[in-house]
Amino acid sequence: NRLKSHSRGALIVLEGLDRCGKTSQASRLVSFLTGLGHAVEMWRFPDRTTVVGKMISSYLSNRSHLDDRAIHLLFSANRWEKRSLMEDKLRCGTTLIVDRYSYSGVAFSSAKELDLLWCKTPEKGLLAPDLVVYLDISPEKAAERGGYGGERYEQLEFQKKVAQSYHKLFDASWKIVDATLPIEEIEEQLRDVALDCLVTCQKGKSLSQLWS
Numbered sequence: 371n372r373l374k375s376h377s378r379g380a381l382i383v384l385e386g387l388d389r390c391g392k393t394s395q396a397s398r399l400v401s402f403l404t405g406l407g408h409a410v411e412m413w414r415f416p417d418r419t420t421v422v423g424k425m426i427s428s429y430l431s432n433r434s435h436l437d438d439r440a441i442h443l444l445f446s447a448n449r450w451e452k453r454s455l456m457e458d459k460l461r462c463g464t465t466l467i468v469d470r471y472s473y474s475g476v477a478f479s480s481a482k483e484l485d486l487l488w489c490k491t492p493e494k495g496l497l498a499p500d501l502v503v504y505l506d507i508s509p510e511k512a513a514e515r516g517g518y519g520g521e522r523y524e525q526l527e528f529q530k531k532v533a534q535s536y537h538k539l540f541d542a543s544w545k546i547v548d549a550t551l552p553i554e555e556i557e558e559q560l561r562d563v564a565l566d567c568l569v570t571c572q573k574g575k576s577l578s579q580l581w582s
């Protein structure tokens with residue numbers, strides 16, 4: 371049952387701390403939905419392939435240094451440069467499973483004590499997700515998973531601040547999932563909410579804008 375061309379795809383965003391399991395779950399969800407015949411793509415932010423994305427990647431790997439507000443705006447620009455493609459894909463019926471989005475932008479920058487409203491402003495007008503899944507894990511448990519590399523934000527003390535920032539963004543519509551459950555159990559929960567979301571979008575839910 372490939373999505374009919376007149377029905378749009380869903381914008382599904384996965385958020386959470388570093389090592390919470392977003393990437394693992396996003397790729398499992400894409401395989402599952404593709405297997406059901408839906409048109410689905412996995413996206414991630416930052417998209418390190420663009421010119422802006424390369425600047426972000428250099429900053430994250432400590433190869434360059436930028437003012438906190440400048441890097442915040444680059445992360446936002448990285449979403450803006452993909453906005454029209456995102457809208458085209460959704461309108462053509464492709465569902466996008468997105469690993470990090472504007473909430474990461476606001477949570478990570480406001481964890482550096484930038485003003486929360488200032489952080490939200492450049493995100494206004496981007497497409498609003500149809501579903502946000504937050505993979506909930508304590509910073510300590512996430513750190514135990516290992517693999518913290520040398521990237522700038524991969525430090526326990528900073529991740530604790532990010533967790534507090536995310537809590538300020540929580541919305542009743544978010545699906546909060548216990549990210550310490552076995553991978554397969556989380557996968558099962560995500561399948562159910564994602565399918566519900568796809569049906570809602572197929573039935574004609576309109577695209578809307580973030581924080582407008």
Ligand code: Z5A
Pocket residue numbers: 387388389390391392393394395414415416430445446469470471472474475476478479515517523524549550551552553556
């Ligand atoms: N950032 C920002 O500041 N502003 C922005 O606007 C945006 C991002 C968009 C780069 O992100 C950094 O950019 C990020 C936020 C900031 N900094 N941090 N921290 P990234 O996307 O390149 O990297 P990441 O998302 O933080 O990390 P990741 O390595 O991709 O982690 P993950 O996707 O959440 O997890 P994973 O790779 O699926 O799993 C991690 C490990 O845990 C792996 O060994 C798995 O096998 C294991 N795992 C996964 N699930 C489980 C369960 N359920 N049980 C046990 N073990 C598990």
